Amino acid sequence: xxxxxxxxxxxxxxxxxxxxxxxxxxxxxxxxxxxxxxxxxxxxxxxxxxxxxxxxxxxxxxxxxxxxxxxxxxxxxxxxxxxxxxxxxxxxxxxxxxxxxxxxxxxxxxxxxxxxxxxxxxxxxxxxxxxxxxxxxxxxxxxxxxxxxxxxxxxxxxxxx
Numbered sequence: 812x813x814x815x816x817x818x819x820x821x822x823x824x825x826x827x828x829x830x831x832x833x834x835x836x837x838x839x840x841x842x843x844x845x846x847x848x849x850x851x852x853x854x855x856x857x858x859x860x861x862x863x864x865x866x867x868x869x870x871x872x873x874x875x876x877x878x879x880x881x882x883x884x885x886x887x888x889x890x891x892x893x894x895x896x897x898x899x900x901x902x903x904x905x906x907x908x909x910x911x912x913x914x915x916x917x918x919x920x921x922x923x924x925x926x927x928x929x930x931x932x933x934x935x936x937x938x939x940x941x942x943x944x945x946x947x948x949x950x951x952x953x954x955x956x957x958x959x960x961x962x963x964x965x966x967x968x969x970x971x972x
Contacts, residue, residue: 814863815904815907816861825859826859850875855915862895869889869890869903871887871904872888884919886920886921886922909956919961940968943968
């Protein structure tokens with residue numbers, strides 16, 4: 812049984828350890844991390860997934876960004892402990908956190924990731940949204956929390972100060 816809860820400040824070290832385990836060394840050099848530097852995560856949207864023994868099974872975080880004057884959420888990182896992969900933990904984290912973002916009044920979410928994985932949740936390519944280099948444009952994906960939220964949104968993604 813997996814239980815989701817909002818990430819608490821004291822869990823930060825444990826979440827970072829999970830990210831270190833799941834992602835390649837140098838992950839913090841990616842362009843998406845530069846957009847997070849010095850910016851607080853979006854309030855109430857970062858979650859952890861724990862099993863019945865209290866062990867961390869997965870985590871997800873969101874960050875506010877801007878594309879021109881429009882605000883968006885940058886999803887990521889999301890990670891599932893290697894021993895829990897294939898159990899639906901990642902999907903649970905994504906679906907529940909997108910619902911929380913919608914309930915919180917956000918209109919749009921973006922990420923940099925593998926389209927074959929994220930299309931199952933409704934993400935689509937964002938052809939007119941430019942992440943800082945080096946980012947493969949084919950990996951820039953978006954999700955509408957409100958109908959038409961990505962219509963007319965173009966330009967470079969920047970920090971939300």
